[in-house]
Amino acid sequence: MDFRYSTEQDAFRASLSGFLCDAxxxxxxxxxxxxxxxxxKRLCTELELPSLHIPLEYGGAGATLLEAAIVFSELGRSLTPVPLAANAFAIEAVLRTGDEEQRTRLLKGLLRGEQIGALAVAAPADCDPSSATVRAHRRRGDTLLTGASGPVLHGHVADLFIVPAVADGVVTxxxxxxxxxxxxxxxxxSFDLTRPVARxxxxxxxxxxxxxxSPAQIDRVLDVARMLLAAEMLGGAEACLDMAVEYACTRRQFGRPIGSFQAVKHACADMMIEIDATRAAVMYAAMTAANDHELRITGPLAKAQAADTFALCAGSAIQVHGGIAFTWEHNLHLYFRRATTTKALLGSSTHHRALLADRAGL
Structure with a gap:
């Protein structure tokens, strides 16, 4: 497989990066x-990001999840405070688990930015029939839900929620x-100042x-969410490395840049090695995301790898900056907070490696 983006994809990334840098x-x-x-509103109307990988028949741009991963990577790099993750996961849930009429009706507002959606899943337990906290029952032909969800990304600004609820031992x-x-x-x-949550x-x-x-379709939705979160964390890790290298080249001690000291070199090299491994995992997951069987393996793999890498890079970058990065007011702590919260989202790295082992038959 060719682990390179096309010329058009590179141009798209550069354009989006420049836009976010200014905006x-x-x-x-x-x-x-x-x-x-x-x-x-600008991301929805000018760039049409929510509709990027959605099929043309539903009003989307007809691109792929690889382009969506590029978007998440750039938004993770800049910590852009918008509900794209929440909305994208809700869109994926409607696209994969709704019927034709529901997709046509519900996706329209979500793709145009007229409505904001949110997927009420923060942990694996939310979709487990034995531990789901919301229950569904029928009354006079209507479906009613009772219970409370875990933390929902951008839930306070959402117009509609996709909620997993259990009935007769099955979660839908x-x-x-x-x-x-x-x-x-x-x-x-929320520990992450750039990504609020609600119950x-x-x-x-x-x-x-x-x-x-169905359970298989729910797994597919969560695997897409894992892959996109991994892409977002990759962008955040790359930003941490860039900040560390820039500081190491400009901060001088004992008459020379601190980047010339072996300990600082090793810290930056370790970050780069982990980022390279994460980039390969994320790109492979995004490039093969159309294949459900592949994504069942690459989704949890990329999420675990990216979560550990982002946490390492955020912590190491703070160490490289030394005392100046000690306070919460330093920008690196925004990345540290995002790394900490996203690492736990949809399950820990330990959970995802166990899930990977189960799916691979190990």
Whole structure:
């Protein structure tokens, strides 16, 4: 396999990177409180990012998940405070588990930025029938949900939620509108200042089951989410390395740049080695994402590798910066917080390696 982007993909990455550099510098990210509404509108209308890899028949651009991974990598590099991850995961859930009528009806608003979706899955337990915290039951032909979800990415700005709920020992996805009776959204404190979370509380809330939901399709949705999160963490890790190298070249001690000291060289080299390995894992996962069998292996593999790499790079970059990076106010701590929270999202690295071993028959 050729692990290189095409000329068009490289140009797309450069264009998006330049746009985000101008529109979302880290100083603006700190002031956005996790959601820059004006920037989100521009990303939806000018760049049409939510619709990038969606088939043309549903109003998408008809690209692939490889282009979507490029987008997530650049947004992770800049820590852009927009709900693209939450919205993309909800779109993937509708696309994979809804029927034709539901896809046509629900995707329209999500792709245009007229609505924001959120997938109410933060951990593997949310989709496990034995531990799911939301239950579904029927009453007079309607489906009602009761329970509370775990942390939902950008839940406080979401217009609709894709909620896993258990009924008769089976978990399926349901669509819940934020403004419906019985639906309460409670914003939670978030360790990551750039990505807020909320808890969804449901009390006999009306819901629409997604018609073609099955355990295999749910796994597919989560594997796509793992791959895209891995791409996002790759971008964040690369940003940490860039900041560390720039500082090591300009900060002088004992009459020479600190980058000339062996300990600093080794720290940066270790970061680069892990980033190279992560880039290969993410690119392979994105390039083969159309194959469900491949993604079952590469999804958890890329998520585990990228999570550990991002955490390593954020911590090592803080060490390279020394005392100047000690305080939370330094920009590197924004990356440290993102690395810490995203590493736990959808399960730890240990969980993903165990999942990989199970799927590979080890």
């Amino acid at each position: 979302a510098p880290l100083a603006a990210v700190r002031q956005a409180d996790g959601h820059d509404q004006q920037l989100w 996805f349901h669509v819940v509108a934020a403004g419906d009776p019985g639906v309460t959204v409670v914003r939670l404190p 969804l509380e449901l009390a006999q809330a009306p819901a629409e089951p997604l018609a073609e939901c």
